[in-house]
Amino acid sequence: MDWESIKKVTGILLEYLPNTLKLFAVTLLLSIPVGMLVTLLKKCRFKPVAWLTNLYILIMRGTPLMLQIIVVYYAVPMLKAGMQKDGSQGFFADFINNIDTRSDSYMFTALCIAFVLNYAAYFAEIFRGGVDSIPKGQYEAASMLGMTRMQTFFRIILPQVTKRVIPATSNEVITLIKDTSLANIIAYAEITMKAKQQMNTYSSIIPLFIVGVFYFVMNAVVTVAFAVIEKKFDYYK
Amino acid sequence: MAILEVRNIVKNFDKLKVLKDISFDVEQGQVVAIIGPSGSGKSTLLRCINQLEKADGGEITVDGTRMFYTDKEKGRVVYASKKELREIRLKIGLVFQNFNLFPHQNVMTNITGAPIHVLKMPKDEARKKADELLAKMGLTGKEKAYPCELSGGQQQRVSIARALALNPKILFFDEPTSALDPELTGEILKVIKELAKEKMTMVIVTHEMAFARDVANHVIFMDDGYIVEEGSPQELFGNTRNERTKQFLARFKD
Secondary structure: EEEHHHHHHHHHEEEEHHHHHHHHHHHHHHHHHHHHHHHHHHHHOOOOHHHHHHHHHHHHHOHHHHHHHHHHHHHHHHHHHHHHHOOOOOOOHHHOOOOOOHHHHHHHHHHHHHHHHHHHHHHHHHHHHHHHHHOOHHHHHHOOOOOOOOHHHHHHHHHHHHHHHHHHHHHHHHHHHHHHHHHHHHHOHHHHHHHHHEEEHHHHOOHHHHHHHHHHHHHHHHHHHHHHHHHHHHHHO | OOOOOEEEEEEEEOOEEEEEEEEEEOOOEOOOOOOEEOOOOOHHHHHHHHHHOOOOOOEEOOOOOEEEEEOOOOOOEEEOOHHHHHHHHHEEEEEOOOOOOOOOHHHHHHHHHHHHHHHOHHHHHHHHHHHHHHHHHOOOOOOOOHHHHOHHHHHHHHHHHHHHOOOEEEEEEOOOOOOOOOOHHHHHHHHHHHHHHHOOOEEEOOOHHHHHHHOOOOOEEOOEEEEEEEEEEEHHHHHOHHHHHHHHHHOOOO
């Protein structure tokens, strides 16, 4: 490959980079709050809720994300086909039939659902580990000072948990950047898929190296960002 | 009327009987030291009084409000309403063995947090009060320091200031010097002596016999879940007739 081709391939990848970033951003922004919610459900005193939550985490962490993407993506078309065969009617059937499974927004939504469900399970375990690592004495001291459960959680526990989960969270975020490439399994136009196409066009492996550099640079940015955040929390041990 | 009345407290951890039948009174302005070998139930007793553990039997009254009693017919402990328990809790301060300061907050925030957010005290007033307490603890100038930047003795004094900021009627200490260098116990002893002079009611669980002898005006000796002997320090340390107390104190003679 000559310089001109390399520039051209880089241009194409840059054009599709927003698709990768969009999936990354939506997953990150949603899976962290959902993960917190899952942590709370797991700690629920009503045991069946805690068990169901554990089952969810077990499945999400126990099966490949790629498989989960395929399942979510094909669930609606399969349901549609099944219902047409049975002649099902009603609100649910209408709802499913009205989904346009060929649209881009359907594909993106399916991806986001699979990614958020998967990442929320991992974040939930990270947050649970963080909450469990806070010594019992902190709760006892807060309770002796008359703080309510809410005050204890938001003023005493959460700030300390945040500091403790930063390193593990940074690991997850780095993995997420690389995992967005799994979206190419359902032909989502993200950069890995585009690089593969360019590889075929030019019969060269260089597009793959270029896309590798893309991921590397994104993760370098994330690494620096997390180093800055960690430093912000460095004011206490 | 005693400010703290403890009657027939029983506490079990599964099959292990930790407190078997504990009764005593604390009068306003009294400094009570609770001594005894490890595993005798001293800390558990303190935790039952401070609502950090639930007792399995008995009755405790704090400043005229009954915290719990035992329903003899049903054979179980009945606690006061949540509101009453909260009121009682605010009358009681506890200083922990390992301080339990909030590491992410500086000294000032550690002390003013509860007055501002629990007692709804105006911020200026809470800060002024904290400044006074810090001066009393010999910690002026440390307002902005974080707990990790302080020595153990300083941290423990901050935790005493934090407890005092809520104006408790009784201050409890759970082995306040056990996590400290022997050299640092002196500064805590000094602070407690100061508080005793101001007629602060205090109950101190300790392994430090000097504490019990120098500061307390009433000493309780516990062993194996019972109070073996109680009395003035002179009585206990001077001429106890109880064999078990003698045996225990003999280890501290030199």
